[in-house]
Amino acid sequence: MTLNEPVSELDLASLLAGIEHPAILLSMDYEVLASNRRYQQNFGEIAEGERCYRVSHGYDRPCDQAGESCPLAACKQSKDKERVLHIHNTPRGREHIDVEMLPLKDASGELLYFIEVLKPVKIASAEIHRERMVGRSPAFNRLVELINLVAPHDTSVLLLGESGSGKELAANAIHEASGRADHNFVTVECAGLTETLFESELFGHVKGAFTGATNNKPGLLEDAHGGTLFLDEIGDVPLGMQVKLLRLLETGSFRAVGSTQLKRADFRLVCATHKDLPAMVTAGEFREDLYYRLNTFPITLPPLRERPDDIALIARSLLQKLSPEGKYHLTDSAIKRLQAEHFPGNSRELRNVMERAIIFARSNVIDAQVLEHCLEPQRQATVNTVEENWVDLPTQERDYLQRLLAHCGGDKAKAAEIAGISVRSLYRKLEGSADTQD
Missing domain, CATH: 1.10.8.60 (Helicase, Ruva Protein; domain 3)
Incomplete structure (x- = not known):
């Protein structure tokens, strides 16, 4: 944002009221000059003369001098908007916060102030939690940052990592942070399913489609309509079924087994595997075209060690x-x-x-x-x-x-x-x- 005329700090502080998230106004030397009502409700009042690094982290120096990334220092260097994931001290304990730093310049392009917008991240916890992913380490914070970055988009995500590293929790976090959170999160366990069973589970079947099909049965795709479809252990999908899965992703349509009726599919796809898919492609065990269709946004989960x-x-x-x-x-x-x-x-x-x-x-x-x-x-x-x-x-x-x-x-x-x-x-x-x- 560029200021064409001199503006008082009081006028600048009024800009914060129009921001829908907690926000503070900062000087060039990290002093907190003002905060909006949403900040005060979420984090409390700030004493006069306080510095942002002391309020958020308890540090006695800027974040980049204490071993962390500092969005304000980065903003000074780039003179453009910067974004970073931090863990802040809050009245509720330590929380993951998506921090966005916006520079305010004069007409000549000189930096004057900064607006820091703070968006609490609800998909992970920096404290003890029974259901969410938990962690504070740099490797974990990078994972949360990537999830938070991709979640608002409908981009397909491929979760990679060793067995037990939390891929299903990460998939659910993507769903919860997305615009589809009000709809179903549907998991398909791909391991051990034959091609016929996989197709029936995913697409559903009609009465008489095969021996034992005594009733119409909707597939999991219909349960996932409007929501997220999570294919766990995608590397175990049979080759024959991979063709049908690719067609589903490219056309957005499918047919129940034994039916001629074409149905539209509306879902966000998240896949996971502990296998080396590129090696499987080379060995002819996984379709190359499907691999590139799934690998739009890969995220590797760090092992516990x-x-x-x-x-x-x-x-x-x-x-x-x-x-x-x-x-x-x-x-x-x-x-x-x-x-x-x-x-x-x-x-x-x-x-x-x-x-x-x-x-x-x-x-x-x-x-x-x-x-x-x-x-x-x-x-x-x-x-x-x-x-x-x-x-x-x-x-x-x-x-x-x-x-x-x-x-x-x-x-x-x-x-x-x-x-x-x-x-x-x-x-x-x-x-x-x-x-x-x-």
């Missing part, structure tokens, strides 16, 4: 989800122990560890000693050298499985899933045949 600073927050969020009454306390020694783990199963594996920890904990405190019972034996980095009343391994294993089964209310399938064994093996081990292998 690249987010060690987030492990405490994720673990505590998982504990609160597993035990809603929130009675378990994770000690500093437990956090350090978890941060030393590689976690090839990522957040899904960490969840299993937390559920085991609840079972093994003799009180509401989960420390490093409790975790030694919960982590995979072949990956344990420490050995407990304290003298104990040692018993043989089968007895220890049987004791663990009995406590696990009690925790699961006698549900053997759930207990076997947590223990990482088959139900058949669970029976054998409980009966004492621990020497029998799966």
